[in-house]
Amino acid sequence: MRNSSLEGTPGVKVAPGGWTVAANTPDVLPGVMGIYKIANAGNTFVGLQGGPVYREGIEQELPAPLIADRTYTMSFDLAYNEMYGHKHCYGNLAIFGGSSPKDTAELLWTSGSFTDTSWHRWNAIFTPKKTHTYISFYAYPSENCPVSSYGVLVFIDNLSTIKQILRTQLTATSSCKTTGTGTVQVKVNGGAEPYTYLWTPGNYTTPEVSGLTAGTYAVTVTAANGVTAKGAVTVEESDLHAAQQVTISDCAGDNKNAISLNITGGLPPYDLSLNGKETEERDFRQLTPGNYVFVLKDKQVCADTFNIFIKEPKPLQIRQVATTPCSCSEVTDGSIRWEVDGGTRPYKYRVNEYAWQPDSIQANLKAGNYQYEVADANGCVDGGHTSITSPNQYCFVMMPSAFSPNGDGNNDLFRPRVYDAITDYRLSVYNRWGSLVFQTNDPKTGWDGYSHGVPQTPQAFIYVCTFTTSKSEPKSYTGSVVLVK
Incomplete structure (x- = not known):
């Protein structure tokens, strides 16, 4: 296109070089009509105004005709200004094709109304129904302007060349996840037939391809006159899906x-x-x-x-039940201990339908028969019966008079025989010179006949044993014990 930047001498009722006046009085700007806007390309641009019964335009003969049913594209810069001798309402540019000067046989494209006063790049795509050798640009009325009968004003600058393009429409269908069942298709118009096609990946040469796996496919379409178009389309993976809700027995x-299935997609x-x-x-x-x-x-x-x-939880099972007898029938220091597996942790325990507790040892029980239950987090229950005994009817503590730490498993430790729930216990052992050889606060821990790692010789030792009985009575036993071999 000749003089695409619309260079010329500023003035009214003129067209820039290479262009002719198509209708009425277009102007070359800036510097006239009170407009000093800077051109967006080169030094000058064109101003066009119009109304319902009045239009200004410029035109030129094309170096190559616009051929019917072919698609073309071009771009240019447009701007609007409210004041141009008088007030205007909006801008709107129209492109016409014709076969002779001043011929507006076919409206090819319009911008639509706009009011932005800054330069912006516009792109026009059009497909002539007939072949044209002339192209013209007009200020074109599209709506009523209450302030003026010449309500349309448009500034135009920086036109591109007119290029022939192909208009393509790409579509695809999805593919199964494990088998290629997808398709792609391209539809083309606006070019010289026949068309050739090249899809990648795969190098397919037909407008439609089937049996494709999920992925993106690019196509190049070439018209008979060499015009090309490129595009890409994605074959999605099938969204066939079965949402699964699984409920497991407690x-x-x-x-x-x-199992509940909610099937969607596909x-x-x-x-x-x-x-x-x-x-x-x-x-x-x-x-x-x-x-x-x-x-x-x-x-x-x-x-x-x-x-x-x-997979259901393993069965809740009580593997072992161990009881600790009461020290005597007058106290409640018996206990039950459970070993449990299976089910769903955590477990809880109770006896004789008392309150549930999280501890696997139930203490402070008196002698007697007990019904017990163990439950897991899901409420699964196992149970049984057991008894807590008492070896003595009466409570007492008895101190032995001798012991033999010879490792035969019989009477190897010196400690009292406790048949009571005692507290504040202490046992101290002294040799005949009054030196401390052993001391403990645990009634279950006895003296093995060693002192500081050295075995003691057979002799008599003095002991002092203090404690508080289950009846809160303080006791102190003092005596001698003989270490024998």
């Missing part, structure tokens, strides 16, 4: 297991099979533990195979 053996209707058998169900109840194999297919024959393994 307790082993309940068979309250369930192309309905769906076919579903469970362990090789077709089913219309989507909710499966009272399932026993085991493996469940589902195969889901849609109309596109996309398949989704998935396994759901149902």
Whole structure:
């Protein structure tokens, strides 16, 4: 296109070099009509105004005609100004094609109304219905302007060349996840037929390609006259999906297991099979533990195979129950201890329907018979019966008079025989010279006949044993004990 930057001598009722006046009085700016706006390219630009019965325009003969049914594109800069001799309401540019000077046989494109006073780049795409050798640009009325009958004003500058393009429409269908079932297609118009095609990856040469896996595919379309267009389209992976909600029995053996499926996506209707058998169900109840194999297919024959393994908690089992007898029948220092596995932790325990407790040892129990229960976090329960005994009816503490730490497992330690729930216990042992050889605060810990790692010779030793009885009575036993071999 000649003089695309619209260079010329500023003035009214003129067109820039290479252009002619198409209608009425276009102007070359700036410097006239009170406009001193800086051109966006070169030194000058063109101002056009118009109204319902009045239009200004410029035109030129094209170096090559616009051919019917071919698609073209060009770009240019546009701006608006409210004052131009009088007030205006908006800008709007129209492009016409014709076969002779001043011919506006076909309206090719309009910008639509705008009011931005800054330069902005516009792009026009048009497909002539007839072949044209002239192109013209007009200020074009598109709506009423209450302030003036010449309400349209547009500044134009920096035109590009006119290029022929191809208009393409790309579409795709999704592919199954495991099998290539996707398709891509390109539709072309606005160019010289026939067209050639090249898709990548794959180097396919047809407008439509099938059997594709998920991914992005690029295509180059070439018209018979060499005009090309490129584009890309994505084959999505099928969104066929079965949302799974699995419910597991709280307790082993309940068979309250369930599977619920919510099938979405893909192309309905769906076919579903469970362990090789077709089913219309989507909710499966009272399932026993085991493996469940589902195969889901849609109309596109996309398949989704998935396994759901149902594993119930292990059975809640009390492996062992151990009891500690009461020291005597008058105290409540007996206890029950449980060893439990299976079920769902944490566990809780109770005896004789008393309050549940988290400790696996139930202490401070009196002698007698007990019914016990153990429950897990899901409320599964196991239980049984046991007894707490008492070796003596009456409570007492007895001090031995001799011991033999010879390792035969019989009477190897010196300690009292305690048949009471005593507290504040202390046992001290002295040799005949009054030196401390052993001391403890634990009634279950006895003296083994050593002092500072040295075995003591057979002789008599003095002991002092103090404690408080279960009746809160302080006691102090003093005596001698003989170490024998």
